[in-house]
Amino acid sequence: MSGSVREAQEHRVWRFGADIDTDVLAPGAYMKLGIEGIAPHCLESVRPEFAGSVQRGDVIVAGPNFGIGSSREQAAAALVHLGLAAVIAPSYNGLYFRNAFNVGLLLLTCPQADLLQENERLMLEPQESSIISALSGRLACEPVPDFLMAMVQAGGLFNQLRQRLATQAAKVTNTPPHTSSPR
Numbered sequence: 001m002s003g004s005v006r007e008a009q010e011h012r013v014w015r016f017g018a019d020i021d022t023d024v025l026a027p028g029a030y031m032k033l034g035i036e037g038i039a040p041h042c043l044e045s046v047r048p049e050f051a052g053s054v055q056r057g058d059v060i061v062a063g064p065n066f067g068i069g070s071s072r073e074q075a076a077a078a079l080v081h082l083g084l085a086a087v088i089a090p091s092y093n094g095l096y097f098r099n100a101f102n103v104g105l106l107l108l109t110c111p112q113a114d115l116l117q118e119n120e121r122l123m124l125e126p127q128e129s130s131i132i133s134a135l136s137g138r139l140a141c142e143p144v145p146d147f148l149m150a151m152v153q154a155g156g157l158f159n160q161l162r163q164r165l166a167t168q169a170a171k172v173t174n175t176p177p178h179t180s181s182p183r
Contacts, residue, residue: 011059011085014050015118016043018063022096025067025075038074039081056083059124061116064089066107067096076100080156086124088113088131088141101148104156109142 024045030038043050060066060079066089067075076099079087086106090113100107106126115136116122123132129143144152154160 009057009085009123010121011057011124012055013059013061013116013118013120013122014047014054015116016046016060016062016066019065019068020046020062021069022067022072022075022093023069026072026078031072031074035074035077035081039078042078042082051082054082054084057085058083059085059122060087060089061113062087062089063114064091065093066091067093067100069093071095071099073099073103076105077103080105086126088116090114101151102157104152104154104159106144106149106152108144110139112136112139115139 020043025042026038027041027045030041040051066087069075075096079100080103084105086108087100088108088110090111091109092100092107097107106124108124108126108131110131116131116133116139117135120133120135122134125132126141126144126149129141131139131141133139151157151160154163
C-alpha cells in the first residue's frame with residue numbers, strides 16, 4: 001500500500017502552515033491529467049521542491065484546517081501517490097478527512113503538532129494514538145477508529161472492498177456443492 005505506516009519506522013517531517021487548501025494540494029490547472037499528472041505539482045505554490053524531493057514514508061506536519069477548500073479527492077490521492085505515510089495536524093476539513101481515509105492516507109489529529117520541526121525524524125504509533133519525537137517526546141493524538149485504520153492498511157476504501165469481495169468469492173468457491181435431499 002502506498003504511504004503505509006510501518007511499526008518502528010522513522011518518518012521525516014515536512015512542515016507547512018495553517019489552512020493548506022485543496023487547490024494547493026491538487027492544482028486545478030492539472031486536474032484533467034489524472035493523479036500521475038497532478039502529483040508532481042502538489043504543494044508547488046508553497047514549496048516548489050516538495051513533490052520532487054519528498055520520499056516514501058515522509059510525513060507532512062501542518063497547522064490547523066488542513067485540506068480546506070473543495071471536495072476534490074485528488075488532494076489526498078496526490079499525497080498517497082507521492083508516498084506520504086501520514087499528515088499530522090491539529091484539525092482537518094471534514095471532506096478532506098473522509099477523502100484521505102478513502103484513498104488510504106493516514107491523518108493524525110494532534111493538538112501539539114506545532115511542536116514538530118522541519119526535517120525532524122519521528123515515529124508514528126497510530127494504534128497508541130501517539131507520535132514519538134526525539135525533540136518533543138511523546139505527543140498525544142486523537143484515536144483513529146479501527147475501521148479507518150483498516151481502510152488505511154488496505155490502501156483505501158476501494159482496495160478494502162476488493163479484498164472483501166475476493167474473500168467472499170473464495171468462500172463461495174470453496175463451499176461444497178449444494179446437494180438436494182431425497183424426496
